[in-house]
Amino acid sequence: MPSFDTVLDPNLVEVRNAVDQTTKEIVTRFDFKGTSAKIEIKEKEITVFGDSDFQLDQVRDVLTLKMSKRNVDSRFLDVGKPEKMGGDKVKQVITVKAGIEAELAKKINKLLKDSKIKVTSSIQGDSIRVQGTKRDDLQTAMALIRKEITEAPLSFDNFRD
Structure with a gap:
């Protein structure tokens, strides 16, 4: 029959590559110099760190751009709420749906x-x-x-x- x-089923290799490219862009971009903006990936969980909600949005925009260039649909990402950390830092957990x-x-x-x-x-x-x-x-x-x-x-x- x-x-x-x-x-x-997301392509996790391409997701990891997009996160790596986002990390490289964050390091080289002028508007992120001297800030705590960074992005990490563990298994199917991406964590974005920044100084403000606006900076989190910017890092997320860079990530979605890099993912779209690698033919990974942004609908795989389940964006959580921003959480306050010590000082003026914030973080946001993004889960890759599978x-x-x-x-x-x-x-x-x-x-x-x-x-x-x-x-x-x-x-x-x-x-x-x-x-x-x-x-x-x-x-x-x-x-x-x-x-x-x-x-x-x-x-x-x-x-x-």
């Missing part, structure tokens, strides 16, 4: 059931398996998911005939 998997959350998975399942396309979908851990009898139905389901689900950069894997 033809099937495919819907996944939310894996479809339960709420989004239920939304996709409901979308496919309501569409009357002859496919079945099931949640399988961090992905959603969509099965159908015809290849055309699966391609129609892919197009529908791409069109309707805009809050996450979903991709499709394991297309089997």
Whole structure:
């Protein structure tokens, strides 16, 4: 039976490269000289440090620019609230989303059931398996998911005939 998997899977190598390029730009930029602006990455968590909220915004803008140049969608980033640190310093934790959350998975399942396309979908851990009898139905389901689900950069894997 033809099937495919819907996944939310960022390219973590490119994310790390974008963070490294952002670090290089922060070091060389004139408006960041003498400030505590910096960016760090650990696993799927990016931490941005700065002297003010405005500076955090600037570092985040540089990061999203570097990510877009490396073809990494900025919708993978889940930006947290700025936190005050000692002195006048602030930090912000940005989480890199990987894996479809339960709420989004239920939304996709409901979308496919309501569409009357002859496919079945099931949640399988961090992905959603969509099965159908015809290849055309699966391609129609892919197009529908791409069109309707805009809050996450979903991709499709394991297309089997």
